[in-house]
Amino acid sequence: MPPSRWRCLINGEARADVDSRDRGLSYGDGLFETIAVRSGRPCCWLDHLDRLALGAARLRLPLPSPARLKAEAARLVEGVEVGTLKMIITRGPSARGYRLPAQPQPTRILFVDERLDDQGHAMTDPSRDPRTEQGVQVRLCDTRLGLNPQLAGLKHLNRLEQVLARAEWADPGIDEGLMLDAEGALVCGTMSNLILITDVGLETPLIDRCGVAGTARAQLLRIAVASGYQVRERRLGLDDLLRAQGALLTNALVGIWPIRSFEGQEVDLSGLPWPLIEQVQTRLMQPESDW
Numbered sequence: 001m002p003p004s005r006w007r008c009l010i011n012g013e014a015r016a017d018v019d020s021r022d023r024g025l026s027y028g029d030g031l032f033e034t035i036a037v038r039s040g041r042p043c044c045w046l047d048h049l050d051r052l053a054l055g056a057a058r059l060r061l062p063l064p065s066p067a068r069l070k071a072e073a074a075r076l077v078e079g080v081e082v083g084t085l086k087m088i089i090t091r092g093p094s095a096r097g098y099r100l101p102a103q104p105q106p107t108r109i110l111f112v113d114e115r116l117d118d119q120g121h122a123m124t125d126p127s128r129d130p131r132t133e134q135g136v137q138v139r140l141c142d143t144r145l146g147l148n149p150q151l152a153g154l155k156h157l158n159r160l161e162q163v164l165a166r167a168e169w170a171d172p173g174i175d176e177g178l179m180l181d182a183e184g185a186l187v188c189g190t191m192s193n194l195i196l197i198t199d200v201g202l203e204t205p206l207i208d209r210c211g212v213a214g215t216a217r218a219q220l221l222r223i224a225v226a227s228g229y230q231v232r233e234r235r236l237g238l239d240d241l242l243r244a245q246g247a248l249l250t251n252a253l254v255g256i257w258p259i260r261s262f263e264g265q266e267v268d269l270s271g272l273p274w275p276l277i278e279q280v281q282t283r284l285m286q287p288e289s290d291w
Helices: 023-027 045-059 066-077 160-166 215-226 238-243 274-284
Strands: 004-010 030-038 082-090 107-115 136-140 176-180 186-189 193-197 202-205 231-234 246-251 255-262
Touching: 004 066, 023 082, 030 045, 030 107, 045 066, 045 082, 045 215, 066 082, 066 107, 160 176, 186 193, 186 202, 186 238, 193 215, 193 238, 202 215, 215 231, 215 246, 215 255, 215 274, 255 274
Parallel strands: 136 176, 136 255, 202 231
Antiparallel strands: 004 107, 030 082, 082 107, 176 186, 193 202, 193 246, 246 255
């Protein structure tokens, strides 16, 4: 991991401790967003706020105002040239048991990791991730995703399936693992969404039974449609991946990674829609102008 500098706000205060009764710790009762930071500003801020609001409505989780989140985020990202902002909203502390508190007092945790260079100085000129052009090696995970339509798409705090899947390999040459659901449908990577390039256009797994509806995935699909590509969301299997002309992984922090090797089988990258990839990559790593 590259060196970084970390600072945190909890409920607007510069501290790093939370109540031991917090429901985020006890039950994973909350949501989070992980946001790229460039030139002292977050990238795709409104996309992340929109997903946070959708998740909060589904969980009946009270949210702080967008203005408060923005003000606290601005305190943290100021002067950060390259980094990551994470926002965690939990339902706050409560008595023991699953029953929702009658008057929840949500906990909001915002922290930023500022990327440093090898000398420990703030990075001022972020290097482009070579994997965007060269592609990545990917494996298939044994750990499967359980089916729960009520939580599908949400960036909730329960990530144990992804933790177990990521624990399946230690080879630094493997960049990501793909995950199936309990019925064998292809869903996503441990930290990414999947896009297939086919004769039809772009195809991506439905996120209606499990998985996270990624903000980078949404950006890619929107830009693809605006650029004239046919886009389909449907149930996909491993055979669809193996028949595809190519495949992309999307993530808000890395942008787009083409898959160049799956389970040791090389994939030709020449047929990928490189102008679209470049356009989306630029958009994903572009700091908000109105901040």
